[in-house]
Amino acid sequence: MACYGQNSLRRVLTGAAIGLVLAVTGTVGPAHAQTGTASAGVAASKARAVCPPTPLWANTGGNDRRLVQYDTTGNPLSNVPLARDYGDIAFSPNGSTLYGVDFPGSPGATTLYTIDPVTGAETASRPISGPLAAVTSTPAVNGLTARADGTLIAGSFNTSQIFLIDPATGVSTLFPASFPAGIVSAGDFITLDDGDVLAFGAADTTSPSPVFRIHPDNTVVQIGTVPQTFGAAKSAGSVYAFASNGDINLLTSLPTTASTSPLPVTTVEATGRGFFGATSTQDSGSCVVPAYTVAKSASPTGPVNEGNTITYRLTVTNTGTVAANGDFTDDLSDVLDDATFVPGSLTSTSGSANLTGDTLSWTGTLAPGGTATVTYQVRVDTPDTGDHTLVNYVAPTAPGGSCSSARTCSVTIHVKKKHDHKDCDKPGHGHKPGHGGKHDHDHDHDEAHEGEGGKAA
Structure with a gap:
């Protein structure tokens, strides 16, 4: 409804008795x-x-x-x-x-x-x-x-x-x-x-x-x-x-x-x-509601090494017949204990994406059939002092939102743990046939010391 004060609207009505x-x-x-x-x-x-x-x-x-x-x-x-x-x-x-x-x-x-x-x-x-x-x-x-x-x-x-x-x-x-x-x-x-x-x-x-x-x-x-x-x-x-x-x-x-x-x-x-x-879409008496889906993926899928960079991709799609606000959040609390968010890596094809603390959020309006894609990267810490498992969940937050399938709202990536014995991969220290591993290695080491002692004597 527009402003009543326009000169073109010359008919100013007075409060007359209203027929009920x-x-x-x-x-x-x-x-x-x-x-x-x-x-x-x-x-x-x-x-x-x-x-x-x-x-x-x-x-x-x-x-x-x-x-x-x-x-x-x-x-x-x-x-x-x-x-x-x-x-x-x-x-x-x-x-x-x-x-x-x-x-x-x-x-x-x-x-x-x-x-x-x-x-x-x-x-x-x-x-x-x-x-x-x-x-x-x-x-x-x-x-x-x-x-x-x-x-x-x-x-x-x-x-x-x-x-x-x-x-x-x-x-x-x-x-x-x-x-x-x-x-x-x-x-x-x-x-x-x-x-x-x-x-x-x-x-x-x-x-x-x-x-x-x-x-x-x-x-x-x-x-x-x-x-x-x-x-x-x-x-x-x-x-x-x-x-x-x-x-x-x-x-x-x-x-x-x-x-x-x-x-x-x-x-x-x-x-x-x-x-x-x-x-609204319900003014005519019709029960029309928005509908949209969100999906999440990552590359590589893991296991990954310390220092590796992981790219996450989130896709929101309007699956209904009406313009939909496809808001979602992505919980990174169990990712950022093992990795660091790469500055400047957050992009969105439309709408607005923001990272606040451990939560990434996106808001935007999509036409029927419309899609928006959000990407970002994290780099696994070196050393990784977390639980060596990166798990995050995306959740729709506007009316009509859902996951595109049962498995597409969560991604789990494992980080390889480094071997406790740093010299195990060095030449001559593998578990070769005929060798008993650490026990044989210690035995050979003792024999070498004994031989050196004999020379010294």
């Missing part, structure tokens, strides 16, 4: 009661199983246009630049495509973009046509979310009407529900696990955002208010609202009864950023 229940038709204008079978606007749906946690994505705008990925505690996982101000962003139901819509858009037209979540670059664009493009004075699209069928729900700051967009054609149509009179979109829609669509509204430029449930029969019920919100995202059944002041707020309760009271929220992070929108 509104049934609507498929046209703009007064709504009429509707009962029975749900229309095409929101398909009747069953309660959904709670998904595992997934990252939250948000777009900022103005002087700092960024695409930022957060975990559900508010820690940033990735941060890349964006090409323009987007009124909102939205993942497709399978998480493979990230959409964005320009804000506020040109009079009579606006554009739907696809965005690479790893780099933030625009990969395609399509003009939006139909009634959304005709909104005056500008389309001002500030709400965008995919439905389970792949169409996009869109809202505008300049009208109470809600729209649908076919992402394949860019054609918009009227959604068979709208906000109450005097309320426009604040910036997002979320399909809840019970099948309702959560919609965030705006009465003016400063007031808290009224929050509505849109039922499968297309009735609209306000359930409360939250701090002014410009975007929202869902993870593991919970909804996170991205506030105008940069706070990420967890909505701790989503009642089903009508209310205008503040909803309870917990601020998980005060980022200070200028949020314009937010999304």
Whole structure:
């Protein structure tokens, strides 16, 4: 959701009385009661199983246009630049495509973009046509979310009407529900696990955002208010609202009864950023989660000698359909008791790799099918005063991570121990046939001394 203060947004709304229940038709204008079978606007749906946690994505705008990925505690996982101000962003139901819509858009037209979540670059664009493009004075699209069928729900700051967009054609149509009179979109829609669509509204430029449930029969019920919100995202059944002041707020309760009271929220992070929108791969009601694997190898595989250099290679691969944060750590505590990390040997084809104490960590975002490789070297100590065994483990630390196989997250390398008797390899001191080893050697040595004694006598 973009800044309300732009001159192009001349329609400043005042706090009008909010209708708590509104049934609507498929046209703009007064709504009429509707009962029975749900229309095409929101398909009747069953309660959904709670998904595992997934990252939250948000777009900022103005002087700092960024695409930022957060975990559900508010820690940033990735941060890349964006090409323009987007009124909102939205993942497709399978998480493979990230959409964005320009804000506020040109009079009579606006554009739907696809965005690479790893780099933030625009990969395609399509003009939006139909009634959304005709909104005056500008389309001002500030709400965008995919439905389970792949169409996009869109809202505008300049009208109470809600729209649908076919992402394949860019054609918009009227959604068979709208906000109450005097309320426009604040910036997002979320399909809840019970099948309702959560919609965030705006009465003016400063007031808290009224929050509505849109039922499968297309009735609209306000359930409360939250701090002014410009975007929202869902993870593991919970909804996170991205506030105008940069706070990420967890909505701790989503009642089903009508209310205008503040909803309870917990601020998980005060980022200070200028949020314009937010999304996750679960906003459409789909249970899409990241998936990636890590694998580890070493060369040589051992046994090695003191002074040898060992090269380790770690590979992280996105095996899912969504952009994944493939974090992992590599525990070197049982390596560095026998060896020394080679300075300057740590490299990574993408992302960020760091060694802190005995722990190597990597963080980065990978597109579906994408791979990153991390390499580093250690040199076995001379002398090796450790246990002569180098063992280390790599562990995925982000949602959806696993080892590529049961044996690929650990490597064990043995160090050869030097023989206790340094002269055993010298000529004439091997265990040759007919010799008894140390006993015979001592016997010959005594005889030699006896012979020398005789000469001296």
